[in-house]
Amino acid sequence: MPTLLTIIGPTAVGKTELAIQLAQHFDSEIISADSRQFYREMSIGTAKPTKKELNAAVHHFIDSHSVAQDFSVGDFEKQGIELLIELFKRKNVAILVGGSGLYINAITQGFDALPKASQEVRDQLNRRFETEGLEVLQHQLSELDPDYFSSVDTQNPQRLIRALEVCLSTGKTFSELRTKSIKQRPFDIVKIGLNMDRQKLYDRINQRVDLMMDAGLLEEVRTLLPYRDKNALRTVGYQELYDYLDGKCSLEQAVEKIKQNTRNFAKRQLTWFRRDTEITWFEPQQTSLIIETIEQKMADNN
Numbered sequence: 001m002p003t004l005l006t007i008i009g010p011t012a013v014g015k016t017e018l019a020i021q022l023a024q025h026f027d028s029e030i031i032s033a034d035s036r037q038f039y040r041e042m043s044i045g046t047a048k049p050t051k052k053e054l055n056a057a058v059h060h061f062i063d064s065h066s067v068a069q070d071f072s073v074g075d076f077e078k079q080g081i082e083l084l085i086e087l088f089k090r091k092n093v094a095i096l097v098g099g100s101g102l103y104i105n106a107i108t109q110g111f112d113a114l115p116k117a118s119q120e121v122r123d124q125l126n127r128r129f130e131t132e133g134l135e136v137l138q139h140q141l142s143e144l145d146p147d148y149f150s151s152v153d154t155q156n157p158q159r160l161i162r163a164l165e166v167c168l169s170t171g172k173t174f175s176e177l178r179t180k181s182i183k184q185r186p187f188d189i190v191k192i193g194l195n196m197d198r199q200k201l202y203d204r205i206n207q208r209v210d211l212m213m214d215a216g217l218l219e220e221v222r223t224l225l226p227y228r229d230k231n232a233l234r235t236v237g238y239q240e241l242y243d244y245l246d247g248k249c250s251l252e253q254a255v256e257k258i259k260q261n262t263r264n265f266a267k268r269q270l271t272w273f274r275r276d277t278e279i280t281w282f283e284p285q286q287t288s289l290i291i292e293t294i295e296q297k298m299a300d301n302n
Contacts, residue, residue: 001186001187001302002088002092002187002188003093003094003187003188003189003190003298003301004094004095004096004185004187004188004190005022005028005094005095005096005190005294006095006096006189006190006192007019007022007096007097007098007192007194008098008099008101008104008191008193008273008279009099009194009195009269009270010099010194010195010269010270011047011262011265011266011269012047012204012205012262012266013195013196013204013266014196015098015099015194016049016053016097017053018097018192018194019057019095020049020053020056020057021287022095022290022291022294023056023057023058023095024057025291026092026093026095027091027093028092028093028095029057029058029059029060029087029091029095030057030058030060030094030095030096030097031059031080031083031094031095031096031107032060032061032097032098033061033076033080033096033100033103033104033106033107034046034098034099034100035076035100035232036232036235037061037062037098038062038065038071038076039065039066039232040064040065040066040067041066041223041224041227042067042220042232042233043063043220044212044216044217044220045212045237045238046237047208047212048062061076061079061080067230067232068227073102073103073111074106076103076106076107077106077107077110077111080096080106080107084107084187085186088187096108099269101151101272108185108189108191109182109185110183117165117166117168117169121168121169122161122165125161125164125165129157129161134154134155134157134160137157137160137161137164138160140164141154141167144164144167144168145163145173145174145175147173148163148174148175150268150271151272152268154264154268155235155239155264155265156231156234156235156236157231158234188298188301189278190294190297190298190301191276191278191279191280192280192282192293193273193279193280193281193282194281194282194283194284195270195282195283201266202263202266205262205266206259208262209237209255209258209259209262210255212237217237218241218244218251221242221245222245225242228242236261236262237258237262240254240255240258241254243257280293
């Protein structure tokens with residue numbers, strides 16, 4: 001049976017580099033499960049693979065959509081599974097890599113078809129966000145669904161509003177409704193997690209943000225002003241700079257906020273992934289041991 005290697009971990013830990021090494025070793029291709037790298041117009045703030053990295057291995061779902069398009073996790077599941085079926089006709093191994101737990105789960109175990117909220121509830125929550133800000137939504141979700149709140153990107157209003165829609169429309173928590181039966185996939189799955197010393201990770205995050213600013217992140221944000229209300233742009237690295245452009249803070253404050261929010265996001269990513277007992281954890285530099293472990297798991301599955 002073919003094998004999907006899943007490489008997960010917090011932002012800036014080194015997932016892209018490992019995925020390329022594995023793609024070259026196993027003669028395979030990479031599927032990005034980063035919920036923002038799909039969009040062509042968002043490159044600097046999403047830390048997309050460089051041209052050199054993209055040339056080192058075949059990547060899918062990088063620059064595959066425009067930010068003007070709506071592309072949901074359900075869409076990603078459908079298109080991702082279709083792609084894997086085609087890949088496995090000519091490859092024995094494929095690699096799924098990313099830090100977006102919801103998108104990883106969509107491929108590995110399926111995405112729950114959650115109840116559709118009433119338009120009235122959605123409009124009310126959007127108005128509340130526009131008039132009262134993100135903190136009000138964060139506080140409400142922390143009270144209604146603390147389990148989901150502990151793992152969600154709390155700087156992403158789209159995710160907060162969607163979870164609150166479900167809570168308010170059904171009387172049940174978002175996390176409760178998301179724990180349905182896992183879909184059986186026609187391939188084996190080997191899950192590899194990357195992590196490192198927390199201070200080292202935070203230093204890497206801070207350095208990455210500085211490099212993004214040097215590379216022109218502020219200019220990228222300016223070019224995306226017409227799309228600022230799109231959910232993809234209501235996220236870390238973009239929202240803070242829109243606050244700067246709106247005169248709500250200085251540029252220095254906005255950059256520090258990006259670093260702080262990214263560090264907090266990394267903590268939530270780890271909280272999410274640590275719940276999955278199928279993940280085998282390594283430090284990024286343990287490439288040889290990772291390959292040895294994967295080959296052993298593949299042999300055990302056959």
